[in-house]
Structure formats: C-alpha cells, structure tokens
Amino acid sequence: MDVLAALMDGFFIAFEPLNLGLVIFGCMAGLFIGAMPGLGSVNGVAILLPMTFLVPPTSAIIFLAALYYGAMYGGAISSIMLGIPGASTAVATTFDGRPMALKGMADKALVGAAAASFVGGTISIILFTAFAPPLADVALAFGPPEEFALMMLAFATFIGLGGDDIPKTFFSIFIGLVMSSVGLDIISGNPRLIFMDLPGFYHGINFLVLAIGIYGIGEMLWTVEQAKGDVIVTKVTVTVRGIIEALKDLRKTKKVMFMGSILGFFVGILPAAGATPGSLMAYGVARTMSKDPDSFGKGNIEGVVAPEAANNAASTGSMLPMLTLGIPGSPTTAILLGGMVIWGLEPGPMLFIEHKEFVWGLIASLYAANFFALAINIAFVPAFMMVLKMPFTILAPIIFILCIVGGFAPTQDMHDVWLMLVFGVMGYLMRKLDYPLAPMVLAIVLGPLAEASVRQSLMMSHGSFATFFERPISGTIMLIAIGLFAWPIFSTVRKRFRSGAYGAEG
Amino acid sequence: MRLITKAATVGFASLLALSVSATSFSSDAAAAWKPQKPVEFVIMAGKGGGADRLARFIQGIIKKHGFASLPFVPINKGGGSGAEALRYVRDKAGDPHVIMATLNSYYTTPLRNPGLGVDISKFTPIARMAEDTFQLWVSSDTKIMNVEQYVAAVKKAGMANWKMGGTGKGAEDSLVTAMLEKTYGFQVTYIPFKGGGTVAKQLIGKHINSTVNNPSEQMGFFQAGKSRPLATFTPNRLKVFPNVPTFRELGHDLVYFMQRSVVAPPGISKDAQAYYVGVFEKVYQSKEWQTYLTKKGLLPGWLTGDKLTSYFVKEREAHRKLLASMGEIK
Structure with missing residues (x-):
C-alpha cells in the first residue's frame, strides 16, 4: 500500500506543468536523437546533461529519462526505414524491420515497434514499482559465473534452433568473436590483434561501427544491385485505419511481446549487460519460440516486436541498479549517474529512503514518458513513411552520408569511418554468399562480456569448470543453454530416423 | 529522413544557442588568452567509470557557474588504459584547445608501453584537483x-x-x-x-x-x-571515516593515492596555461567540489605549475619501482 501511496505522490510531481512539459520535450528530442544513426541515448543524455542545471534535479532526471526512453523508440525508425541501426540497441530491429519495409509493410513494422516499446516499457516499470528492492538482490546474486552462463544462453538461442545453415552460423559467430577480442585485453591490459599497428584498434572494434557497416552500407550496396535506381516500395499509403489494423494484428504477437519485456527487464537489471544484449537475446528467443523460425530475417513482425519490447524494458531495468546500488546497468545510466552526483543526490541503497520524492517522481514520469513516446511515435508514422517514396538514387546518398556520420559520431575518429566502409563491403559479400549476419553482431556484443566473465570465473575457481554447474543460478542457466545447443543434433537425428522409417514403409 | 535530419539539426542548433547564452555572461576581462573554440576535454578512461564521472562532474561545475566562455566538451579516449588519450594529447603539442583529465595510468601506461613515445614531464601542467584515497x-x-x-x-x-x-x-x-x-x-x-x-x-x-x-x-x-x-591507505584518518585507522597507525607505512589532475599538451603558451589554471581554481574553490571531496573521502591537493610537474616525475619514479617489483616491467 505504501508503494501505491508513494506512486500517487510521484504522479503529482510528474504532472506538474514544468515536469510534464519536459517529459514531452524529452520524448521528442529523444525520438530524433535515437533516429539519427550513430547518435543514441548515450550521446543524447551526454549532450543535454549540462542543460539540466537550469531546472531542479527531479525535473532534470525526468527530462533525461524521457529522452532516454524517446531514443529507445526512435532507434527503431532508421533501423526499419533505412536499414541503418539508429542506435546499438536497435540493431536487432533491423534484422526483420528492414525486410518488412522492403515488402511494403513499413507501417506495420513501425507501429509494431512503437507498441512493443510501450508494452516493454510499461511491464518493466510495473515490475520496477513493485519489486525494486528485492530485484536489487537479484542483481547482486549475479557474479561472473552467472554472467557467463547467461552469455552461453544467448549464444545458444542463436545456434540452437532456426533454419540457418549451422556451419555458416558458427563461422559467423567465430568471426564476430575474433573481432570482439581486438584491442586491449581487459584482464592483462596487453594489446591484442592490433592490425597493422593502427592506433585506432586499441579501443577495440566498436560494435556500432560494425553494425552500421554491415547493415547500413552493406544493405545499401545490396539494394543498389537489386533496385537499379527505382523507387523500392511503391505501396506507401498510410491511413488511420491501416494503423488501427496494424495495432489489431499485434494481438497475435502478445506472447513474444511479453517474453521480450520480461527478458529485457532482467537482462537490464544486471550491471554490465544493458539494452543491446537484451534486445539481441529477445530476438534469438523469439525465433526459438516461433513455429516458423525460417521466416525470421525475412520480415517477420515478431522479429521486430521482441527486440523493441526488450530494449525498452531493459532501459527501465538498467535504472534499477543505478538507483538502488549506484552501479549503472548501461552506458547511458552511467552518464545519468554522473548527473545525479552534480545535483547532489547520492545513488545507492539510501536513495529510496532519503530522496523518496526524487525516486517516485522519476518512476511516475516513466509511466508518462512511455505514453507520450508512443503517441508521438504513432503520430509521426506517416512522415517517416515519406522516406520510402524517394527514388533510390536519392535515398542511397542520404543513407551513405548518415552512415558516415553515424560511424564518426560515437568516437570522433576517422579510423572508425574507414573500418565501417570495410565492414560494409564485407557485409555485402557475406550476404551474397548467404552467411547469416546476425550471429556475428551478437558475437561482437557478447564476446567481451563472455570473455571477461569466463576468465574471472575460472580465476576464482582456479581453473575448475565445475564452478558453472555448482552454483544454483548459473547451473540452471547452463543446463538450459546446453539443451538448446544440443537441440539441432537431436532434431536432425530425429528427422533422419523418421525419413528412414518412411523410406522403409515405401 | 530528410525531415528528421532537418528537425534534429534545428533542435541541436537551438539547444546549442541556449547553452551558449547560458554561459556567455561570464566575463573574464583579466585573462589575456581566451579559447576561440570549444575546448576538448579528453578523458583517459571509458564512459561511466570513476574517472569519467569525475571529469563530467567538473565539466558540470564549469557549465553551471559559467566559469568558461566556451564549452568544455568531454571526449573519452580510454583505449589502452589511456594510451590512446596520452598519444592524442602528445600529438596535439602546441594546441591550446585540448586538455586532459588524468589518473594514475598517466604514469603507469607510458611505463608499460615505452613504444608509445610519451614523456609526461613534457606535458603542460594545469592543476591537481584532488588525491583520491584507498x-x-x-x-x-x-x-x-x-x-x-x-x-x-x-x-x-x-x-x-x-x-x-x-x-x-x-x-x-x-x-x-x-x-x-x-x-x-x-x-x-x-x-x-x-x-x-x-x-x-x-x-x-x-x-x-x-x-x-x-x-x-x-x-x-x-x-x-x-x-x-x-x-x-593515507597518512591521517579520513574525516568521513573517523573510526577507521590508517595502516601507518597499525605500524605499516602503506600509503597510496590516486591523483586527479588536469594537464594540457606540451608547448602551449603561458597565457593559455594561466587561463586554464584560473578556470580550474574556480572549480576547485566551488562549493560543489569542496563538498564532493569531503563527502567522498578525497583529499584536497591543489598544486600547479612546476611543482605539479615535479610531483608527476616523482610519482612516475615511485610507480616504476612498484611495477618493477611486481614484475610488470623490467
């Protein structure tokens, strides 16, 4: 009951005119920042953080949280419309969002992404409201072995089930893993795989550079070959009825939406993970759950809904360790944390006791931000659709420029732009040769996390792999992961056996 | 997308204008040198770490009080335990629009990577803002x-x-x-x-x-x-932890600090150096900074000019010995 009373107080704070205005402005700004390739919530929050000194701390965090949220919605837009991931958290959305747009179902994809973001955000705020303190203990219970088990589970969802050629999937994962180990070894601090001794490789291969390269540039090259300068999609009428239809259609995806939300939230509350791995894992699980995994990557709405629900859920989730433990769950919350210090607030276990009005004002404004982000997003769908009316001869240079800007913006280093172009050609070739790209992207995101956690675990256990199975949480997750890894072998054997049996009959 | 880009540009432009107007009322008639463009504030660590948070906190104080006429823009160059940042600042020799927030990897990284070609005694010292404790x-x-x-x-x-x-x-x-x-x-x-x-x-x-x-x-x-x-690990007990003894009291001379300083590239003009010392002195004296130091158990440690350089050189030698005794360097 206390919680509800506190939440009501929070709503009074959130609906003060200044705060409400900031929520709406934050959502708008976030939407555009998220939609710009290369600029994600991290950049948005970092750029606008100093602006918040003009208002009281509670209003400031409300604005930044709305911005964070808006960016999560916005990231999907360029992923779907242009095939360029708007932010690292929206990479998984390109997998199916872009094919949907090319099939003339861009409105469905956009509405699906917005609705899923809303559901993901709402479910996770409810979980947050009800269970924040006990969930903080869950975050604490995750040590290195548990983190590694979770990474294995993520890899397993990408290999275990699905129609892709399994050797090619493995190849793609291994390429990704090799690239993820470029740069400084986090344990020993020694440089590894510094190609040609280029200093730019010291900070590793930025995941967003790879994603923009293979999806943005690679996709563009591919389309140039296919479209030969024509308007790619001719059917771009948007009607209110169409949007309502699209919303109705989404009822079929409610299971996936729910799964993505819960998964995203739990991955989000674990420090170290954050929204990007959460959304990729949700995509993998959605495909695993699907009756028709072959349709993923070719424009299945579930492939858009799952990662979008997850990335919004994770963005709320990652505020939990920030507020309760003082540890950011994502790069964006790390910057928010910096802001809180300037406002004189001490994040950590005491925050909920000493600055109640701040915490509950923030939580209440997340409910509001979620609602406004959805409304604004849907209202803009027709405007976004205009993009597809452009002939590709005009669109291609725009995509190209946005990719260059997107490659340059995060690190402001030309090295990354060149690297992105190389990845673009590589992505195009891999596509042509029918190698799956998603596992590579997953590997480069999870590789460093998996490597650090497996090495830390083995140092703690002095080399014994039993540590992953002895601990209850990691043991359970590991067994599920192994089950998923083994599934294709099992199903192949079963298929052979069956076809053999039929053969004998005939 | 053209629409979006345009709207975003307009948005950014207006925000930028707003932020400039927010800081432009600070007047600094006495200083002979002033930045002509935004200052790059290089951070030797990745986003979100302790060093990053502290640097952004400093940037926040500068912005909040309008201590500088143009914005200080934080840029993270954390690659190679700060090797990337050190190399970058070294290569910017003579450029007065670059400064860097340092931590102890300022000593250890050049010692561990002699190939980097960075000699920290050549950098222009600005100010030591604090010594963090362990x-x-x-x-x-x-x-x-x-x-x-x-x-x-x-x-x-x-x-x-x-x-x-x-x-x-x-x-x-x-x-x-x-x-x-x-x-x-x-x-x-x-x-x-x-x-x-x-x-x-x-x-x-x-x-x-x-x-x-x-x-x-x-x-x-x-x-x-x-x-x-x-x-x-300090010579005297910390004010925030009055009941926690120091190792020295327990009979062992274990003292170690993490310096939190600001430096500029080698060879910038005396006027530019004086400008930055002035800005950071204001930050150092601000209520926010002093409160942060006391609350978080950092020790005040204002130091500038040649004294700061000789402090850096002394610390570098101490770290050389420490690393050698650990077998990390020869």
Whole structure:
C-alpha cells in the first residue's frame, strides 16, 4: 500500500506543468536523437546533461529519462526505414524491420515497434514499482559465473534452433568473436590483434561501427544491385485505419511481446549487460519460440516486436541498479549517474529512503514518458513513411552520408569511418554468399562480456569448470543453454530416423 | 529522413544557442588568452567509470557557474588504459584547445608501453584537483572487524580461497594489493573487473572476499550497512571515516593515492596555461567540489605549475619501482 501511496505522490510531481512539459520535450528530442544513426541515448543524455542545471534535479532526471526512453523508440525508425541501426540497441530491429519495409509493410513494422516499446516499457516499470528492492538482490546474486552462463544462453538461442545453415552460423559467430577480442585485453591490459599497428584498434572494434557497416552500407550496396535506381516500395499509403489494423494484428504477437519485456527487464537489471544484449537475446528467443523460425530475417513482425519490447524494458531495468546500488546497468545510466552526483543526490541503497520524492517522481514520469513516446511515435508514422517514396538514387546518398556520420559520431575518429566502409563491403559479400549476419553482431556484443566473465570465473575457481554447474543460478542457466545447443543434433537425428522409417514403409 | 535530419539539426542548433547564452555572461576581462573554440576535454578512461564521472562532474561545475566562455566538451579516449588519450594529447603539442583529465595510468601506461613515445614531464601542467584515497574493504556479513583479523583470515584461507577484486592488472587496485601482500606476507587470488563500481558490487554480492575500493565507490553500500572499511591507505584518518585507522597507525607505512589532475599538451603558451589554471581554481574553490571531496573521502591537493610537474616525475619514479617489483616491467 505504501508503494501505491508513494506512486500517487510521484504522479503529482510528474504532472506538474514544468515536469510534464519536459517529459514531452524529452520524448521528442529523444525520438530524433535515437533516429539519427550513430547518435543514441548515450550521446543524447551526454549532450543535454549540462542543460539540466537550469531546472531542479527531479525535473532534470525526468527530462533525461524521457529522452532516454524517446531514443529507445526512435532507434527503431532508421533501423526499419533505412536499414541503418539508429542506435546499438536497435540493431536487432533491423534484422526483420528492414525486410518488412522492403515488402511494403513499413507501417506495420513501425507501429509494431512503437507498441512493443510501450508494452516493454510499461511491464518493466510495473515490475520496477513493485519489486525494486528485492530485484536489487537479484542483481547482486549475479557474479561472473552467472554472467557467463547467461552469455552461453544467448549464444545458444542463436545456434540452437532456426533454419540457418549451422556451419555458416558458427563461422559467423567465430568471426564476430575474433573481432570482439581486438584491442586491449581487459584482464592483462596487453594489446591484442592490433592490425597493422593502427592506433585506432586499441579501443577495440566498436560494435556500432560494425553494425552500421554491415547493415547500413552493406544493405545499401545490396539494394543498389537489386533496385537499379527505382523507387523500392511503391505501396506507401498510410491511413488511420491501416494503423488501427496494424495495432489489431499485434494481438497475435502478445506472447513474444511479453517474453521480450520480461527478458529485457532482467537482462537490464544486471550491471554490465544493458539494452543491446537484451534486445539481441529477445530476438534469438523469439525465433526459438516461433513455429516458423525460417521466416525470421525475412520480415517477420515478431522479429521486430521482441527486440523493441526488450530494449525498452531493459532501459527501465538498467535504472534499477543505478538507483538502488549506484552501479549503472548501461552506458547511458552511467552518464545519468554522473548527473545525479552534480545535483547532489547520492545513488545507492539510501536513495529510496532519503530522496523518496526524487525516486517516485522519476518512476511516475516513466509511466508518462512511455505514453507520450508512443503517441508521438504513432503520430509521426506517416512522415517517416515519406522516406520510402524517394527514388533510390536519392535515398542511397542520404543513407551513405548518415552512415558516415553515424560511424564518426560515437568516437570522433576517422579510423572508425574507414573500418565501417570495410565492414560494409564485407557485409555485402557475406550476404551474397548467404552467411547469416546476425550471429556475428551478437558475437561482437557478447564476446567481451563472455570473455571477461569466463576468465574471472575460472580465476576464482582456479581453473575448475565445475564452478558453472555448482552454483544454483548459473547451473540452471547452463543446463538450459546446453539443451538448446544440443537441440539441432537431436532434431536432425530425429528427422533422419523418421525419413528412414518412411523410406522403409515405401 | 530528410525531415528528421532537418528537425534534429534545428533542435541541436537551438539547444546549442541556449547553452551558449547560458554561459556567455561570464566575463573574464583579466585573462589575456581566451579559447576561440570549444575546448576538448579528453578523458583517459571509458564512459561511466570513476574517472569519467569525475571529469563530467567538473565539466558540470564549469557549465553551471559559467566559469568558461566556451564549452568544455568531454571526449573519452580510454583505449589502452589511456594510451590512446596520452598519444592524442602528445600529438596535439602546441594546441591550446585540448586538455586532459588524468589518473594514475598517466604514469603507469607510458611505463608499460615505452613504444608509445610519451614523456609526461613534457606535458603542460594545469592543476591537481584532488588525491583520491584507498581503503581495505570487506563485506559487513563477515566477522572480520580489523586488519589483524583480516590477515589471519587470509592466511587461514590460503591463496586459493581468498579472492581480492580490483580493476585491471597493473592498475591502481592491483598495485595496492601487491603492497598489502608484500607487507603482510600473504597471497591472494586477484580478480580484475572492469571498473571500481563493479568491484564494489561483487563484494556486496559475496563473489569476492575483499577489495581496495576508493571510499566513493563503496560509500552507498557503507551507508546502507553492507560493507566495512578496515583501514585507510593515507597518512591521517579520513574525516568521513573517523573510526577507521590508517595502516601507518597499525605500524605499516602503506600509503597510496590516486591523483586527479588536469594537464594540457606540451608547448602551449603561458597565457593559455594561466587561463586554464584560473578556470580550474574556480572549480576547485566551488562549493560543489569542496563538498564532493569531503563527502567522498578525497583529499584536497591543489598544486600547479612546476611543482605539479615535479610531483608527476616523482610519482612516475615511485610507480616504476612498484611495477618493477611486481614484475610488470623490467
């Protein structure tokens, strides 16, 4: 009951005119920042953080949280419309969002992404409201072995089930893993795989550079070959009825939406993970759950809904360790944390006791931000659709420029732009040769996390792999992961056996 | 997308205008040199770490009070334990629009990578803003109340069963751990994590047995009664922890600091140097900075000019010895 009373107080704070205005402005700004390739919530929050000194701390965090949220919605837009991931958290959305747009179902994809973001955000705020303190203990219970088990589970969802050629999937994962180990070894601090001794490789291969390269540039090259300068999609009428239809259609995806939300939230509350791995894992699980995994990557709405629900859920989730433990769950919350210090607030276990009005004002404004982000997003769908009316001869240079800007913006280093172009050609070739790209992207995101956690675990256990199975949480997750890894072998054997049996009959 | 781009550009432009107008009322008639464009504020670490948070905090104070006529823009160059940042600032020799926030990797990284070609004594010193402190921490669920019991517990558990968490190998935490091992004659298993905040969390989650966190990293957990400091690596007790003894009181001369300073590239003009010293002096004297220092257990340590350079050189030599004794360098 206390919680509800506190939440009501929070709503009074959130609906003060200044705060409400900031929520709406934050959502708008976030939407555009998220939609710009290369600029994600991290950049948005970092750029606008100093602006918040003009208002009281509670209003400031409300604005930044709305911005964070808006960016999560916005990231999907360029992923779907242009095939360029708007932010690292929206990479998984390109997998199916872009094919949907090319099939003339861009409105469905956009509405699906917005609705899923809303559901993901709402479910996770409810979980947050009800269970924040006990969930903080869950975050604490995750040590290195548990983190590694979770990474294995993520890899397993990408290999275990699905129609892709399994050797090619493995190849793609291994390429990704090799690239993820470029740069400084986090344990020993020694440089590894510094190609040609280029200093730019010291900070590793930025995941967003790879994603923009293979999806943005690679996709563009591919389309140039296919479209030969024509308007790619001719059917771009948007009607209110169409949007309502699209919303109705989404009822079929409610299971996936729910799964993505819960998964995203739990991955989000674990420090170290954050929204990007959460959304990729949700995509993998959605495909695993699907009756028709072959349709993923070719424009299945579930492939858009799952990662979008997850990335919004994770963005709320990652505020939990920030507020309760003082540890950011994502790069964006790390910057928010910096802001809180300037406002004189001490994040950590005491925050909920000493600055109640701040915490509950923030939580209440997340409910509001979620609602406004959805409304604004849907209202803009027709405007976004205009993009597809452009002939590709005009669109291609725009995509190209946005990719260059997107490659340059995060690190402001030309090295990354060149690297992105190389990845673009590589992505195009891999596509042509029918190698799956998603596992590579997953590997480069999870590789460093998996490597650090497996090495830390083995140092703690002095080399014994039993540590992953002895601990209850990691043991359970590991067994599920192994089950998923083994599934294709099992199903192949079963298929052979069956076809053999039929053969004998005939 | 054209629409979006345009709207975003307009948005940014207006925000920029707003931020400029917010700071433009600061007047600095006395200073002979003033930045002509936004200043690059290079951070030797990645986004979100302790060094990054501190640098952004400083940037926030500058912005809030309008201490500078043009914005200071933080840029993270954390690659190679700051090697990327050091190399970048070295290559910017003579450029007065670049400054860098440093930590102790300012000494250790050039020592570990001689190929980098960075000599920190050539950099232009601006100011030392503080010295961050270290403490030995255990979870408050243990029965260990003091260093004596701690040493006994570590020796009883043996190297295999006592896990000390810290930041990367060769970084500050591992140096402090090596000092402890040498002084008390025990050995621990050192587990490196990505940042001090993660280390603190691992201790509270009981995945490791002890840490040598900065007070700021454990403060939240300490206030919630989840962790316990046993002793401090400073000459005198910290004001925020009046009941926690120093190692010196316990008979061992274990003192180690993390310097938090600001430097500029080699060869910038005296006027430019004076300008930055002026800006950071205002930051140093601000209420926010002083409150932060006291609350988070940092020691004030204002130092500028040649004194700061000789301090850097002295510390570099001390670290050379430390690293050599650990076998990290020859």
